[in-house]
Amino acid sequence: MSTSVHDDPRSDSPSDSPSDSPSGPLSRERAHLAASRAALRAMREDVQSLDISDVTANWVNAAVLEKQIEDRVKALADLSDTPLFFGRLDFLHAPGAERAEGAEGERFYVGRRHVHDADGDPMVIDWRAPVSQAFYQATRKDPKDVALRRRFGYTGGDITAYEDERLSDPAEEATTSRLLQREIERPRVGPMRDIVATIQPEQDEIVRAGLAGSVCVQGGPGTGKTAVGLHRVAYLLYAHRERLARTGTLVIGPNRSFLHYIEQVLPALGELAVRQATVDDLVAHVEVRGTDDATAAVVKGDARMAQVLRRALYAHVTMPAEPVVVVRGSRRWRVAAYEVEELVRELLDRDIRYGAAREALPQRIAHAVLVRMERAGEAPDDRVQDAVARSAAVKACVKAVWPAVDPARLVLRLLSEPEFLAGHAAGLLTEEEQKAVLWAKPARSVRTARWSAADAVLVDEAADLIERTPSLGHVVLDEAQDLSPMQYRAVGRRCTTGSVTVLGDLAQGTTPWATRGWPEALAHLGKEGAVIEELTAGFRVPTDVIAYASRLLPHIAPGLTPVRSIRENPGFFEIRAAGDPVTACAELLRREGSVGLICADARLPGLARELTEAGIGHLAPGAETTREVRLTLVPASLAKGLEYDYVVLDEPGAVVAGEPDERTGLRRLYVCLTRAVSGLIVTHGEPLPVQLS
C-alpha cells in the first residue's frame, strides 16, 4: 500500500477517499481528539480548584502562587481552532521507558502540549518530547522503529483528513506528504504561524541541537530560518526549562515590523516568556536622534573600534605620584607611591572589568595599611580594613589613579575631540577614518548629542568594558547578515555564558558593513566553535520566481547554493512592461490571501496616493495584513523577513537605484523578489536591471 490521504467530504480540501463510517478510522481519531480535549479540561479544572489557603503563610506567597496558577491555567487553555494533536506514531515495539514519558503503549499522539488522562497516562505527547522526535526524523531508510506515521488534516478545530506512511513496510513507496504541501500552500494573512506539524528532518536537527552548542544557519529566502529559530527556542525551553527560566532567552530581529510579524509564534507554542528585541533596543543607553553616512557607520561598526575604546578607557588609569597617608587616632600609616603602583599594575594584569578593578583598589590599599598595623603590634579586624578603604585619603588616591568613567561621556569625547581620538586611535585607524567618525559638530553633553545607532553600540561596548553585561542562556539572532562587527560583539556579550542560534543569508546583506562570511561573524560573536548548517529547500517562493531571483546570485553572493522550491503549486509569475501596480493590486485582491505592494522607499508616498485615488483600501507601510484589509504597502527597506501570498513589485530599477551601491541595490532587489508565496507581478516603466536578463 502506498502513502494515502483520507479526507472527509465536509473538509474544504479535495477528497481522495469516500466518507468515513461511524466506526471507521477518522471517527476513532475524532473520538480520541474529543477525549483529549476533555482530559485537558479536567487538567485545567484541577489547577483551578487548588485551595492554596492552607499552604500560603502570608499574602506575598499567596500572590506569587496565585500568579503561577493563573499562568498554568492559561497554558492549559484549549484553543478551539488550534489542533490539540497533529500526528500519530505507531511504534513496532514499546519505546524504552525513559523515552516514553511514562507511557506503556506503543501508540502516541503528537501535539503542541502534553495531555494526560485521570490515571496520568498520556493522551497527547508534547512535540518536543524525545519520543516525538521520530515523527519528524523517521524515514523509509531509517524508520526508527515506526510502523505507521499518521498526519492529521484539520478544518477549524476538527479532524477532516489523515495521511498514513507505513515506514517499515518495504512494499510502500516514498511520496511527498500531501498534507505538508497543503500546509505550505495555505493562504497567509496576518502574522507568522508556527510550523510544528510539518517541521522537516533537516530543520528538526537544528531545532533539537543541544543547548551547550551554538549553531549558525545559512539559508536562502524562505528556507525556514526564522521558523527554525523560533521553534528552537521553544524546544530549548522545554528541554532546559529551569535553567533557561533563570538565565533568560532572547530573540533578536531587524526591526519592529518584523518582530510584530513573528510575535505570535512562540505564544502559540505555549512559550510566553521569551523577550524579543532589535539590536538597537539592546544598546539603548543614549537617545538616538542622528544618522551616519555610510563611511562613518562602517568605521564605527569595525571591530577595531573596540580596541580604540579600550585604550581610551584605560588611559584614565595613571600611576600615583604621592604616597597614601591614612590617619587613625594619633597614628599615621603610609603606603608608598611605588607600592600603590604595584597594586594598580596587578589589577591591570587581571582579566576583570574596569569598574570591578576600581572597586577592588581601595580594599587592596587598605590591606596594605592593615599589614603595617599588624607589623606595629596592632590587631585590626575587617571593620578596620573597611574603614580604611572608605577613608578620605584612600578615596582621593583612587579618584586620581583609577577614576570613575561614564561610558557615554567616553564615547562623546572620542567623537568630539580630534586629539583625544588621535591619541587612542593611532596605529588602529587611518587619519581619514578618524576624520570620518568625528562628529561634524562636537557635542557639549551626553543629553544634547545627536547620537547615531552606531554610536549607541560604541557606548554599549564602553559600558561592558566598565561593567560586565549580564549573559542570557540562549539568544536567537535573526537576519544576522546585516550586523556590523561591533553589533555582533554587542550580541555576543549577551550570551557569553550561554549559546546562540545565528540565522542569516549572505545574499540578503544590505548594509554597507554586511557580513562577508560566517566564520568571521562567529568570531566577532565570540562563538568560533559554532556549527554552520545550510538550508536549501524553499517553502515560500514558487519555482519560477525563485529561479528568476536566483539570476542575481552570481552578482550578489557568488558561491551560494540557489534555493530549491519544494512547492508543488507553480504559482504564477508575470513581468509587465509599462504595467500599472495599482491595477495589479486590484487584480490580486480578487484572490484569497494577503497582498504586498513592494516599492523603492522614495516611490511609496506616490503609490499610496494612487491607491487612495483608486479607492483601494490599504494599510500603513509595514503594517500587518488583516482579513478586512489584505493589502499593505511595503517600502523595500522593510521587506526583509516578511511574506505575502501575492506581491506586486513596482519598478525594480528604482529599488536598485535607491541603495548607495549596485551590489547592495541588487541584494535589496533579491529580498523584494522573494517575498511572494503564491504569485508575483513585476511592473516596470524603466528598463529592468541587466543582471536579471
Ligand SMILES: Nc1ncnc2c1ncn2[C@@H]1O[C@H](COP(=O)(O)OP(=O)(O)OP(=O)(O)O)[C@@H](O)[C@H]1O
Ligand atoms: N517545515 C515547514 N512546513 C511548513 N511551512 C514551512 C516550513 N518551513 C518553513 N515554512 C514556511 O515557509 C515560510 C518561510 O519561512 P521563514 O520566514 O522562516 O524563512 P526564512 O528562511 O527566514 O526566509 P527569509 O530569508 O526570507 O527571511 C514561512 O511561511 C514558514 O512558515
